[in-house]
Structures are given as structure tokens and as C-alpha cells.
Amino acid sequence: xxxxxxxxxxxxxxxxIAPEMLKEFAYKSSMQIPKLQKIIVSMxxxxxxxxxxxxxxxxxxxxxITGQKAVKTKAKKSIANFKIRAGQEIGTKVTLxxxxxxxxxxxxxNVALPRVKDFHGINQNAFDGHGNYSLGIQEQIIFPExxxxxxxKIAGLNIVIVTSAKTDAEAKAFLSKFGxxxxx
Numbered sequence: 001x002x003x004x005x006x007x008x009x010x011x012x013x014x015x016x017i018a019p020e021m022l023k024e025f026a027y028k029s030s031m032q033i034p035k036l037q038k039i040i041v042s043m044x045x046x047x048x049x050x051x052x053x054x055x056x057x058x059x060x061x062x063x064x065i066t067g068q069k070a071v072k073t074k075a076k077k078s079i080a081n082f083k084i085r086a087g088q089e090i091g092t093k094v095t096l097x098x099x100x101x102x103x104x105x106x107x108x109x110n111v112a113l114p115r116v117k118d119f120h121g122i123n124q125n126a127f128d129g130h131g132n133y134s135l136g137i138q139e140q141i142i143f144p145e146x147x148x149x150x151x152x153k154i155a156g157l158n159i160v161i162v163t164s165a166k167t168d169a170e171a172k173a174f175l176s177k178f179g180x181x182x183x184x
Contacts, residue, residue: 007102009178017177025170034131034165034174039101041066042073042093043140043157049083049090057152059092065143065157066094066104107143108159109179115142121183124172131165133175134158 013036021033043062048055055072062070073091075084084090096104113119116137126134138156141148165171176182 005099007099007106009102009106010099013178017174020177021170021174024173034163034170036101036105037097037162037164039096039104039162040093040160041096041104041157042091042160043070043155044091045155046082046090047153049088054152055089055092058155061140061146061151061155062092062094062157064145065140066096066100068094068096068100070094105161105178109181111144112137112142113181115144119181121181124182127168127171129168131163131167131171131174133161133163133171133180135161 018030018033021027022030025032027033041062043058045055045058048058059070059072070092071094072089073093075086075088075090078084078086113122116139122135128134136156136158139154140146140157141151141154161175163171163174165174172182
């Protein structure tokens with residue numbers, strides 16, 4: 001990427017969203033204005049125990065969606081009912097920061113979410129109490145980067161948007177200004 005390049009959403013944040021938040025919540029300092037800190041995109045691949053190709057396909061898919069290399073995650077505990085041993089690779093994740101984060105968020109809100117079947121908005125109660133938002137997507141094919149013919153299995157993914165907001169109300173107002181389509 002070009003060093004002088006500024007993502008579209010980052011420019012919008014600096015020019016309009018930050019001043020609006022400063023006015024709306026009457027912050028004493030500009031450092032109190034919520035910011036996007038990171039976005040974590042993860043995918044659990046439970047079937048990877050029987051078929052290792054599925055985990056490699058999931059890594060490739062996640063890398064394609066985010067534009068950054070995905071890492072494989074390992075099970076922390078052994079769970080006998082699911083035939084999982086500690087240390088087995090069972091998922092994949094990507095942590096996005098900086099320009100890549102803004103680009104992914106832009107594509108998520110403006111391109112991918114409107115492509116969901118029967119979309120009526122996302123749940124506004126999925127905040128964790130500390131200003132972070134979690135979103136589950138059932139099909140990775142809503143992202144335009146994915147070639148429908150080349151995927152091995154339709155899988156879901158989890159997206160966690162970490163903000164510096166102190167409360168859920170601040171975070172909801174903040175994400176709404178970015179165009180996050182919350183359900184009414």
C-alpha cells in the first residue's frame with residue numbers, strides 16, 4: 001500500500017464522526033472520542049479433525065476476505081465429547097489494525113452485509129458491556145472476494161469489533177455513524 005494512502009472511513013472519521021461525537025457526548029478531551037482499535041475475524045472449523053484440507057481452505061478463505069494472512073488456532077483444552085485434544089488445530093483467525101481494519105470494515109458494512117439473504121439489520125444487543133461488538137455471519141459467500149465455485153464447504157465466521165468506547169451506548173452511536181445497519 002502507498003504510504004500516503006488514507007482509507008475512506010478513516011477520513012470520514014476524522015472529518016465528521018469525531019467532531020459529532022465530541023459534541024454529542026460532551027467529551028472534555030478529543031482523546032476521549034471512541035476509536036476503532038481492532039477487528040478480529042475468526043472461523044471455527046470443527047470438521048478439521050477428520051479432514052485437514054478444510055482447515056487449509058478456511059485459512060485461504062479468511063486470508064482472501066481480510067487481505068491478511070490468517071493463523072491457525074489450537075484447542076486450549078481437551079474435550080472428550082467432541083474428540084478434541086489440547087493443541088489440535090481447530091480454527092483460524094485474523095486480527096486487523098490500521099488501514100486494513102478500515103478497509104475491511106468499509107467492505108463489511110457497505111458491500112457484504114447488504115448481500116445477506118432477508119437482511120433486516122444486525123442485532124443492536126450484541127455489545128459486551130465495554131463498547132465492543134460481536135457479529136456472527138452464517139455464510140462466508142456474502143463477501144465478493146469469495147469465488148462460489150471454489151469453496152469446499154459453506155462456513156460461518158465471527159467478527160469482533162473492538163472500540164475504545166467506555167459504554168455500549170457510546171459504541172452504538174459511534175458504529176451507527178459509520179453506517180452500521182442496526183435493526184430498528
